[in-house]
Amino acid sequence: MDLNDSPEQAAYRTEVRAWLEQNASQAPSTRGRGDEEGAVAAHRAWQRKLAEGGYVGVTWPAEHGGQGKGPLHQVVINQEIARAGVPGILDAIGVGMLGPTIIAHGSDEQKQRYLAPMLHGDEIWCQLFSEPAAGSDLAGIQSRAKKQDDGSWRLSGQKVWTTNAHFASYGLLLARTDPDAHKHKGLTMFIVPMDAEGVTIRPLRQISGEPEFNEVFFDDVRLDPGSEVGAVNGGWGTALTTLMFERLTIGAGSEGMGYRADRFAKAIASDPTAAKDPEVRARFGELATELLALRFTGYRLLTAISRGQIPGPEAGMGKITAVNGAIAAGDLIADVLGPEALDPASEWSYLISFLPGLKSAGGTEEILRNTVGERVLGLPPEPRLDKGIPFSELRAKERQEVSA
Amino acid sequence: MNFDLSDEQVLLREAARDAFSRVRTVEAARDALEGGELPDLWPTAQTAGWTGLLIDDAHGGAGLGAIDAMLVLAEAGRVLASVPLLGHLPATALLNADGSDSELLGKIASGELRAAYVAARPGDDVDPAWTVEPRTGKRREPAPAVTRGEDGLATVNGTVAWVPDAVGADVLVVVGVEAGRPVAVAFGPGADGVSVEAATGVYDATRPLGHVTLDGACGRPLDASEEDLRRAWFLAHTLIAAESLGAVEECLVRSVAYAKERYTFGRAIGSYQAVKHALTEVLRRQENTRSLLYYAGWAYADKPDEFAAAASAARSAGGAALDFAAREVISVHGGIGATWEHDAPLFFRRAQLSRRLLGGTGDAVDRLAGELLASAA
Numbered sequence: 121m122d123l124n125d126s127p128e129q130a131a132y133r134t135e136v137r138a139w140l141e142q143n144a145s146q147a148p149s150t151r152g153r154g155d156e157e158g159a160v161a162a163h164r165a166w167q168r169k170l171a172e173g174g175y176v177g178v179t180w181p182a183e184h185g186g187q188g189k190g191p192l193h194q195v196v197i198n199q200e201i202a203r204a205g206v207p208g209i210l211d212a213i214g215v216g217m218l219g220p221t222i223i224a225h226g227s228d229e230q231k232q233r234y235l236a237p238m239l240h241g242d243e244i245w246c247q248l249f250s251e252p253a254a255g256s257d258l259a260g261i262q263s264r265a266k267k268q269d270d271g272s273w274r275l276s277g278q279k280v281w282t283t284n285a286h287f288a289s290y291g292l293l294l295a296r297t298d299p300d301a302h303k304h305k306g307l308t309m310f311i312v313p314m315d316a317e318g319v320t321i322r323p324l325r326q327i328s329g330e331p332e333f334n335e336v337f338f339d340d341v342r343l344d345p346g347s348e349v350g351a352v353n354g355g356w357g358t359a360l361t362t363l364m365f366e367r368l369t370i371g372a373g374s375e376g377m378g379y380r381a382d383r384f385a386k387a388i389a390s391d392p393t394a395a396k397d398p399e400v401r402a403r404f405g406e407l408a409t410e411l412l413a414l415r416f417t418g419y420r421l422l423t424a425i426s427r428g429q430i431p432g433p434e435a436g437m438g439k440i441t442a443v444n445g446a447i448a449a450g451d452l453i454a455d456v457l458g459p460e461a462l463d464p465a466s467e468w469s470y471l472i473s474f475l476p477g478l479k480s481a482g483g484t485e486e487i488l489r490n491t492v493g494e495r496v497l498g499l500p501p502e503p504r505l506d507k508g509i510p511f512s513e514l515r516a517k518e519r520q521e522v523s524a
Numbered sequence: 525m526n527f528d529l530s531d532e533q534v535l536l537r538e539a540a541r542d543a544f545s546r547v548r549t550v551e552a553a554r555d556a557l558e559g560g561e562l563p564d565l566w567p568t569a570q571t572a573g574w575t576g577l578l579i580d581d582a583h584g585g586a587g588l589g590a591i592d593a594m595l596v597l598a599e600a601g602r603v604l605a606s607v608p609l610l611g612h613l614p615a616t617a618l619l620n621a622d623g624s625d626s627e628l629l630g631k632i633a634s635g636e637l638r639a640a641y642v643a644a645r646p647g648d649d650v651d652p653a654w655t656v657e658p659r660t661g662k663r664r665e666p667a668p669a670v671t672r673g674e675d676g677l678a679t680v681n682g683t684v685a686w687v688p689d690a691v692g693a694d695v696l697v698v699v700g701v702e703a704g705r706p707v708a709v710a711f712g713p714g715a716d717g718v719s720v721e722a723a724t725g726v727y728d729a730t731r732p733l734g735h736v737t738l739d740g741a742c743g744r745p746l747d748a749s750e751e752d753l754r755r756a757w758f759l760a761h762t763l764i765a766a767e768s769l770g771a772v773e774e775c776l777v778r779s780v781a782y783a784k785e786r787y788t789f790g791r792a793i794g795s796y797q798a799v800k801h802a803l804t805e806v807l808r809r810q811e812n813t814r815s816l817l818y819y820a821g822w823a824y825a826d827k828p829d830e831f832a833a834a835a836s837a838a839r840s841a842g843g844a845a846l847d848f849a850a851r852e853v854i855s856v857h858g859g860i861g862a863t864w865e866h867d868a869p870l871f872f873r874r875a876q877l878s879r880r881l882l883g884g885t886g887d888a889v890d891r892l893a894g895e896l897l898a899s900a901a
Contacts, residue, residue, distance in 0.1 A: 121591060121822045122526045129525070192525065385900035395897045396650055398890070405889030408896055409840040412833075413812030416819040419527035426525060437808045486797065493800035497780050497807060500795040 123419060125196075133196050139173050140204040147206035160287050163210040167241030170209055177215050177239045184223060184235045192426040195372050213283060214238045214245030216369035218292045221309075221362045225350035230311065234290065248279040248293035248312065248336060249359065255281070255480070256487035258294070259304045259356060260506075262515070263338065265295035267352075271345030273310065275318075275338045281481070285321050285334035288314050292362070298353050299512040306511055307355035310347045317341065328473035329464070364430055366482070370439075371421045371431040379446040380415065381408040387453050387468070394456040403452050410445035414438055433495045436488040443485070447475045527818060529595075536592055540599035543568050549605040549730075553870045556606075556729035565607040569635060572596075576633025578613055579620045583629035590759060591821025594766035598817075601767030602774045604870055606730035608638060610763050611689025614756040615639035615697040618708045622746035628712075632695065637713075640693035642684050642736050644668075644706060645883050646754045646832075649894045654699070654706045657882070659685040659735065668700035668738050670707050670745070678702070678709045678745040680717075680738040686881060690734035691722045697746070698738060699753055706753045709743040717741030728870075728877040755824070758835035760882055762820045765835075765842030768878060769817060772810045772842075775849035775871050779803055779856045786858075793856070802852050809845035816841050836892040843878065843885030850875040 125133055146169055148162035170176050171185075178193045180186020187193070201208050209215060219238050222230055237243040254260035263277025275295060285291065291312045298306030314321070318341040323331030350358035385408070394400045417438055421431055450472040454461040461468040479485055493499045506514050529537070547563050556562050569575050574596050579585025586592075593613050600607050616632055616639055623629070631637045644654045644667035655664035668682025680700050690696065696711045696718060711718050718741045723733040780803060783794030793799050816838040823834040850872040854861035861868040879885045 121528075121530075121818060121825070123822065123826075125525065195525075381896055382900060385896040389897045389900040392901075395901065401890050401893035401897070402886070404897070405836075405840060405891075405893035408892050409816070409837045409844075409889065410812065412819065412837045412892075413815050413841055416527070416815040417811060419525065420815055420818070422525055423527045434807075434811070437804070437811065440808065441812065486801070489801040489804040490797065492807065493794075493804045497776075497794075497800075497803055499780065499783060499800050499803065500792045502795055502797065503791065 129192060129196055132193060133200060136175065136197055136200045137204075139175070140200055140206065143169060143173065144204050144206050147204075149207075160210070163207060164241045164244070166207065167209040167211060171240045176209055176241075177219060180215075180219065180223065180235075180239070184219075184231060185239045190426065190428075191368060191372055192422070195422055195425075198372060210241055211238065211244045211284070212369070213247055217362050217365040218245045218247060220365045221292065221358060222311075222349060224361050225309070225358045227346065227349075229346065230349065234311070237289075243289035244284055244287055246282050246285045246288040246291045246314070246334075246336075247362070248282060248285075248291040249362075250281045251278060252280050252335075256483050258359065259307065261294055261296060261307070263293070263295045264299070265297050265308060265310060265343065267297070273343040273345075273347060275310070275312070275341040275343055277338050279336045279338075280324070280333070282321075282334045282336050283332070285314065285336050286323065290314060291336070292349065294355050294359050296511065297355070299515075300510045301353065302508065303506055303511045303514060304356045306353055307359070308352050309349040309355040309358040310343055311349060312338075312341065312343060312347070316343075326473065326477055328470050330470075332474075332477070367431045367435050368425065370482075371418075371425055371435055379411055379442050379449070381411040384408075384411075384449040384453065388456055391456055400452065400456060403448065407445050407448040407452065410441050411449070414441045414445060417441070433488075433491045436483065436492055439482060440485050440488060443475060443479050446471065447479075450475060527822075529591075533592060533595060536588075537595040537599060539572065540574075540596045541602070543572055544599055544603050544605050547605070549603040550867050550870060553604045553606070553728075553730045554864075554867075557873075562606045562730065565605055566635060566638065569607050569609060574607075574609060575612065575635035575638075576616070578617045579629055579633040580623070583620065583623070583626050584633040585616075585620070585629070586633075589821065590762060590824035591818070593759075594762055594817050594821060597763045597766040598770035598773075601770030601874075604730050604771070604874055606732070608640070608689035608693070608732070610760065610767070611640035611687070611693065612638055613763060614641035614643070614760045615695065617759055618697050618746055618748050618752060618756050619695075619710065621748040621752040622708075622710075624747060625744075628695070637694040638689075638692070639695040639697060640687065640690045641756060641760060642687050642690060642696055642698040643757055643760060643882055644684075644699035644701070644753070645887070646706070646757055648891060649898045654701050656682070656684040656699075657686045659683075666701070667706065668698060670700040670702035670709060672702060672745060673742075676745070677742050678707070680709050680741045680743060682738050684736045686723065686733050687720075687736050688731065688733060688881065690720045690736050691732050693720075696720075696736065696743075698736070698743070699756070700738075702745075706750055708746040708748045708753055708756075710746055711741060711743040715741055715743060718743075726877070728873040730874070731877055731881075733881075751828070755828070755831060757882075758820075758832050759824070761835040761839040761888060762817060762824075764878055764881065765813060765820075765838040766817055768842035768846040768875070769810065769813045771871050771874055772806065772813065772845045772849040775846075775853040775868075776803065776806045776810060778868070779806065779849075779853045783856055786856075799856060803856070806845070806849045806852055809841065809848055813838065813841040813845045833892055833895040836888040836895065839888035840885055840892055843875075843888070846871075846875040847879060 178187040178189045265273045297308040318339040320337040324333045576585030581587040654667040720734040820834040823831040853868045
C-alpha cells in the first residue's frame with residue numbers, strides 16, 4: 121500500500137514539474153466563455169507547446185511522435201498539470217482515444233497523414249459515434265454510408281453530443297454500411313473532413329445555456345476512397361477499441377474529475393453556522409464518503425493500469441459514484457448558500473446545471489448497471505429482441521410497433 | 525503507486541479464510557440465538573498469530589499494521605465468526621504504544637491473556653469532551669474519571685455500556701479522562717472495583733457485549749499519548765468496517781447465486797433490471813468500502829493526519845453497505861429470506877447491531893464531515 125512514486129516515476133515527475141514551472145506562463149487561463157475563437161487558438165498553442173516538450177501522447181509509439189511510455193507516465197502528467205493549475209490539452213479526445221484507434225486499425229497512409237498534426241493540435245478531432253436514436257445502444261446507429269463505383273462513399277445521417285465539432289478538422293465516424301447484415305455486423309469506421317460539403321454543425325446548448333456539445337448533420341457528404349478505418353463492415357471492432365481507450369483515458373484521470381470532497385468542504389466551511397449544523401454535516405459526511413471512495417478506487421484502478429491491465433466494465437461504477445456524489449454536493453451547497461449558489465456567475469450554478477446531462481454521458485447509469493451486472497457479476501442478460509435479425513428488419517419492426 | 529495488497533497480505537487473507545472455513549460459524553450464529561454455545565475461536569486466533577498482530581516483534585508480536593488486522597476481521601465477518609479481536613486488537617495497540625511491560629505484552633501477543641478495549645470517543649470540532657457509550661439514548665456519557673495516586677497508580681470511576689468482548693477478558697484497557705486529558709488505564713485479571721456485566725438480549729448472538737463499571741478501580745496508567753488514544757478509537761472503527769466488508773461480500777455471492785437459479789415468468793430473476801441494478805449497487809458499495817479500508821490502512825501507517833477521516837469514511841461506507849446488502853439478500857430470496865431457517869437474517873442481525881456500536885455509523889458520518897470541514901476552514 122504505497123501512493124508514492126517509484127524512483128523512475130519520481131524522476132519523471134520532477135522533469136514534468138520543472139518543465140511546467142518554466143512554461144506555465146504561456147498557458148491560457150481556464151476555458152474562456154467570451155472570446156471562443158481566441159480561446160481555442162490559445163489552447164491550440166498550449167497543446168503545441170506541450171507536444172514540443174514531449175508531453176502529449178506519451179503512450180503513443182515513438183514512430184508516431186509519442187514517447188512509447190506506459191499509462192502511469194500519462195497519469196503523472198495529468199497530476200502535474202492539475203497541480204500547476206494549467207489546462208490540459210485541447211484535443212484530449214483525439215490524442216487519448218481517436219489517435220490510438222487509428223494507430224491500432226488505420227492504414228499506413230492514414231497514420232502518416234493524420235497523427236502528427238493531431239498530436240500538435242494543428243488539427244483537432246471529434247468523435248462522431250452517438251446519434252439521436254443510438255447512445256447506450258451504440259450499434260443501433262442509422263447514419264448510412266454507401267460505396268460508389270469509384271470507391272468513394274456517400275454519407276448521410278446525424279450525430280449528436282459531439283464535443284469540439286465546431287473547431288475540429290476531422291471526425292472519426294461510425295456509419296452503417298450494410299443494413300441487411302445483423303446490427304453489429306454492418307458498421308464501418310470512417311475519417312470525415314469536417315469542412316466537407318454537406319456537413320452542418322449546430323451548437324447544442326445545455327441547461328446552463330452554454331453550448332457544451334454540437335449536433336452534426338451529414339447530407340450526402342462525399343468521402344474519398346480509403347477513408348475507412350479498419351475493415352469495411354468491421355466497424356464495431358474498431359469502435360470497441362475507441363471505447364477501450366476511452367475507459368483508459370477516464371481511468372488515468374479518475375482520481376480527480378474535480379469532484380473532490382475537500383473542494384466542497386471549503387464552500388460549506390465558509391459558513392460557520394452550516395459547518396456546525398447536524399443535518400448539513402450528515403449530508404456532507406454521506407457524500408464525502410462517496411467522493412473519498414471514488415478517489416481511492418481511482419488509485420486501485422491506476423495500480424491495475426500500471427500493471428498493464430485495461431480497465432474493465434467495473435470502472436463504470438466510478439462514474440455512477442462521481443455523478444451522484446457531485447449532484448448531492450451541489451444540492452447541499454445550494455441549500456447552504458441559498459439562491460446565490462444558482463447565480464450564473466457562481467461556479468456552483470454551472471456544476472448544478474452540468475450534472476444532470478453528465479448522468480447520461482458515456483452510457484446512462486441504467487445501462488452501466490446492466491453491463492456491470494452482466495459482465496462483472498455474471499447475471500443473465502435481459503432478453504433481447506435485436507439479435508439474429510438483419511438491422512433493416514429490426515428497424516421496420518420497431519416502426520411497426522410504434523405506429524400500432 | 526501501488527494501491528493494492530502485497531503478496532504477504534493476500535496470503536494472510538487466504539490463511540484466515542481457510543482457518544475460519546473449518547468451523548461451522550454461520551450455523552453456530554443461529555444456534556447461539558437460542559442459547560447454543562459459540563465455538564471457541566481464540567485458539568484459532570492464537571495459532572494464526574492474530575492475537576499479537578499489532579504488537580511489536582520485540583514483545584513477541586507480529587508487528588503488522590492496521591490493514592493486516594482488517595483482512596483478518598473481513599474474513600471473520602464473511603462467516604459471522606465470533607472471535608474477540610474487535611475488543612482485543614485496539615487494546616493491544618495501546619499496550620504496545622506503552623511498551624513498558626514486556627512480560628504482559630508477550631502473554632497478550634501469544635493469546636495466553638486476552639485483552640479488551642473499553643473505548644472513549646475523542647472530542648471533535650463541536651464538542652472537545654471525551655465520551656463513552658450510554659446504556660440508552662442519544663446523550664453520551666462522560667468518559668470515566670481518572671485520578672492518579674502518589675504510587676503512580678490510577679483510580680477510575682465510571683461506567684461504559686455495550687463494550688465488545690469485555691466479558692471474560694483478562695485485561696481491560698479503559699480510556700478515561702484525568703484533569704481534562706484522556707488517559708488509558710490497564711486492569712489485570714480480577715482487579716478490584718472492576719465489574720463487567722454481560723449484556724442480555726443481544727440481537728446478534730455472535731457479538732458478546734458487556735457493561736463495564738469501574739468503582740474506585742485501581743489500575744496502571746499507560747504511557748500512551750492522546751494521539752494513540754484517538755488512533756485506537758478509529759482503529760476499532762476500521763475493524764468493524766472490515767467485518768462489514770466480509771459480510772457484504774458473502775451477502776452478494778449468495779444473492780447473485782440465487783438470482784441466477786430462481787426463475788419467474790420464464791426467466792432467471794437476475795435478468796430483471798430491478799434485481800440486477802440492486803445487486804450492482806451492493807457491488808458498488810462493497811468496492812467503495814474496500815477502497816476506503818485501503819485508504820484507512822494506508823493512512824494508519826503513512827498519513828496519520830488523515831486516519832480519523834479515512835477510518836470514519838470506511839465505517840460510514842461499510843455500515844451502510846452491510847445494511848443495504850443484508851436487506852437485499854433477504855429481498856432477492858423472497859419470503860424465504862426472512863425466515864428463521866435461512867442464513868440471511870443472521871447477516872441482517874449483524875448489520876443492525878454493528879451499526880449501533882462504538883458511536884454508531886451516524887457518528888462516523890458526522891466525524892468525517894467534521895474532520896473535512898475543520899481542515900477546510
